[in-house]
Amino acid sequence: MHPATRFFIASCFVFAALSTKEPINYCIVGFGILYSFSVKSRNNFNPTKVFARMLVFAIIVLFLLNGIHFHTRTINVKGLRIVGDASVRFASVFAATLWLVKRTVKEEFYALMLSLKMPMVATLVVFRAIWFLPHIFKRVRDVLLAHKLRGIKSSNVFRRSLALAPALYAIFASMLLEICDSSVALVSKGIWIHGRKSSFIQLRWSYKDWIAVGTAGAIVILLIFKGCNFA
């Protein structure tokens, strides 16, 4: 499937989740989460766990903020609705992003940006952003391991947090060195060479894309005419 189709489907999903009323929106988001969590990742890494943790964390924070009357120590029913609404917004974006991350490989994304004639600077910024998050997680793991071998204890969350404080210096300093090396490599490989770039991956728009885009678009139009939240 063309990556642009995936983006369109993801956008339509988020629109559908945000524009419908409960309980349909819960069903849509629930389906989206289950699907995006269970779908196989085409990349070497699987971010499901990270996304799941972030989602749970966000819902807990929302619940603590809105779901409890702290002065009477009772559940705030109105607040729970707010938690539900906000969770749907979070979760729909999370599910769509997770699905995109799992199903789109970098090569396709690069080819897409190239076909959209995005300036190289923008492509670089996007890819550096994509590169940064998993990279810094890995670096944190490596540095904590190295520090653990030095005798700095990181057996539980609290100790890990304490261990992270001195490690932050190592993490960022080593990342800076890496970024310097990386920028030399990028320039050397010709990122700033003027003229047309090409891509090994050839993106093609197939009948599947038409079907997918048509179906997703039809659902969105239907929702608009049916009187969705935004209409």
Next chain:
Amino acid sequence: MLEVDNLALSFVSHEGETSLFRGVSFSFKAGDLIGVTGDSGTGKTGLLMALGGYLPYWSPACKMTGSISVCGEPVTQGQASNDTVIVIENPYNQNTGFKSSVFEELLVPLEMRGIPRELMLASARCVARRFGLSEISGLQLDSLSGGELQRLHIASALIARPNLLLLDQILVELDPAFQQRLFKILRGFAKECKAIALVSFNPGEVDFDRFDAVVTLPGLSQVRPEAIATVGAAFGQTVSRVPGNGPVLKIRDLYFRYSPQRPWLFEGLNLDVLQGEGCLVLGPNGSGKSTLGKLILGIVKPDRGSIVLDIGSTVNCAFQNPDLYFCKRTVQEELEFGTDKQWAAKLADLTGLSPYFNKNPYDLPRGFRKRLSFAIAASCRPAVLFLDEPSQYQDATGVAGLIKAMRFLLDQKTALLCCTHDRRIIGEFSDFSRITLGREPFAVPVSKAGSAPNSRPTHQCSPGLYGDKSDNCDTREWFQKTWSDAIDSWIDNDTACSTHGGNVVKLLIEKTSGSLSIGPGSRVLDIGCGDGKGLMALRKWLDESGLSKVPLLGIDVQPALIDHARWGSIGHANIKYEAADATDARLLSPLCRNALGGKATLITCIYVLHDEPDLFAMLKAISENIDENGHLVCILVHPEWTETLASKGFVKIVQKDSLNAGDTSCGRYRGGLTPNWRWLGLYPILGDHGRTIFLPHAFRTLGDYEKEIVNCGFNILSIAPIRTAENEISNDPTDFNSLICAEYKSIAYSAPPSVLIVAKKL
């Protein structure tokens, strides 16, 4: 072509101006291979960066005087040049981030230059093969070892065909065999492309005679490799070399691989490391040296086996990347963290870090940071210390200091496991035990200074898999020919034989010459059993040989392809068949083990199409599912056959070299998409969903098959070209074989150009 005149480079800091070098002048012509050497901190990297136009533009603290010109043009500061490419020392930091697979990353320089896809592919195939990347081209970048990554980046630099190629201390990551090959490639590249290649290296890492000229930077110490050996030997006499009594680390029956799709890195590794013992962990790039350290530290878990550390002992590791360790403001604070001052001072003294006690670790050159990480790892007095390429980025002085420190630690009863390619270290520690990893024979690098022969036992975790194979496949001329060249010799070849259905058995008996040992406990597997003719013939042969109880399993891809009616009519109690996508390596193992109750003694298979990862996976799975001394009979069709099919319009070729597991042409059948072939009236390959063939990039000749079979642990007994007898060609106009054969009747060849390979598992 390259002219440098009176070049000087210096850095300005709050402590004043520090000169890296001054008065450097040289001039080289196109086609030269140049070496650049000097001690740590003398400016090897700085010089190469200046030649590439990165310095002083990229660093406001850098000052440069003098001039540099390439091809008569002065180097433009800060401007990316089409004609100059640099590869830096740390392979992990050079990925562009645009790509996730090896093959795609290789192509980035071509994509940036707007090279059309077709041309890219031709160049990439050639370069990938020369750099030994073909086998790993489908892998993800983060699954590669440092050496493999460095190969990729050098290949990626060469593919851009620059006028000036700058390689900054790249040798440290590369195994000696590849270093040799690299110098040949570089020489050829410089001559062919009329380019200049500059390789910077630490003194003693490589012989000067590899280069046309060597630039020695001012301040190069007078310590030469010979001197290192002397220093080491003299020091060695003063310390006790008798290890303690019991093993401090025991590894038993260790099995490990990163994923089921990848080969085993360790297969039954057994190792005892004694207290105070020194071990050199040797092996080519990607053989699992660093992984062994990760296993010992518990960072990755073994698939099988145990790693036991003596009670009360600790293990530590100095990783390749030194920058992970530092958390203090000065070198002194780093070294004194968690240990006593005396021990820290001793380590600093041995490693030559004492003069830098008050410096910030990140202000040190990389070679010093590496030494500091080593000292930090040693500071907690571990019982076992794993050193991952400790001599990386070290000049002669650094290596001498490292050797002293290692000897000192041995004296303190610390066991050292040191993985390295560095001949300076290997030559010095000739009295160490050697653990040789990897599937290929590994030539231990020896410096010209010489070294004593290894007097300690050698651990070899994998046998040399080339076995008793007498002739190297590279020498088989006709086997290296492309099909169009090779076919003429086949047509008149007396050894050409016919294979179709039952003839497989006849051929098998002929070619194994009685060495095939099938007995009551044997199991036979026919992969790609198709319509069952071969199965029936095998069964008949087994029955006639009095082996009616030997189980026989036939499996084939795609349920739609299998003629269930025919299979049902076989009706033999001792033939099992599975209609599953068995060319998927993941399915082959359970199929084989469940249906046969163990590994197979004989596997026959036919491979027609050429989805490279599929074939790799298939051969590897076969290798894992066949008995020791089991036989493989394999019919392989020439790779160009696929292209021929495309040229006749039978199939569509997609030049997709980095495939995912489900992307093979067989994989396309999954999910019940394949229409019934009878309904289509054609072989399913011509069906709507199945006619896409992903053309491989690795197999261009039959010799490539042979190499892959050998790499999977087989000794090839015979290779024979085969042809289909005229009377075996069907007259059925809907039969795919007859269609294709008709095309080739005009050239008097009545079957796809194939070979029958009989091999024995070592």
